[in-house]
Amino acid sequence: MSVGHTGVTTPAATTPVVSCAEECGVRDVQDRLGDKWTVHVVVELAAGVRRFRELQRLVPGISQRMLTLTLRRLERDGLVTRTGYPTVPAQVEYELTGSGHSMTHLIKALVDWSLDHRGAIAEARAAYDARGRGGGA
Template identity: 60%
Template sequence: MLKARDELTCQVRDVLNRVGDKWTLSVVNELGAGPRRFNEVRRAVPGISQRMLTRTLRVLERDGLVVRSIYAEVPPRVEYELTPLGRTLLERVSGLIDWAVEHHEDVESARGRYDARHPGDASRDFAE
């Protein structure tokens, strides 16, 4: 029983680590609007570098959440799109994304109050 629970915990952690990284949810959210070219995604996700977007898209493709389509045109056109599995992820996290947008200022205010009461607290390093 304990071994099965530990195995399940590892499986859950593996998937949550993937979707909980710095860029995945932003990229998945952007692709939720439909197929996008690389530079369209890059412009829509503030702060992401070309290298990190490339890495994120490759990992999402490997995990079956994104499909990369290459069109034989001159110049070649490449588009990224959520797979049906990727759409199920977007359905689950869209509420979390909405919550983050709605409450970002509240969280920032709380951080400011905490930091004022605890100057020099090392826990701030984890928030960024």
């Protein structure tokens, strides 16, 4: 590429808002928040302690297996605690940890951003599709 071309496609003298020069752990957080069910489960747990079946009812479409995997991953990451009680049948409750509760602020910010921008995103998608560019690269 020519120097002139690079100047056109690369903004001059901009400072990135976020930088992650070395391994900063963002991939782990992205993997957790980016899966299909984590945000839904965290939102339900933000309201308080929940039993497994209660969570399954509150998160429409989640299977028992996916809820189990999601809760295990959240527990492994230190975002959820699991408390089992020796009853018949066994009773298990899940609760957000301090770190889990702090993550709800990120989720709220993402929800707020999406609400503020969904109209503009819908318009941009419609304009893109109208240009016939919706089928690929």
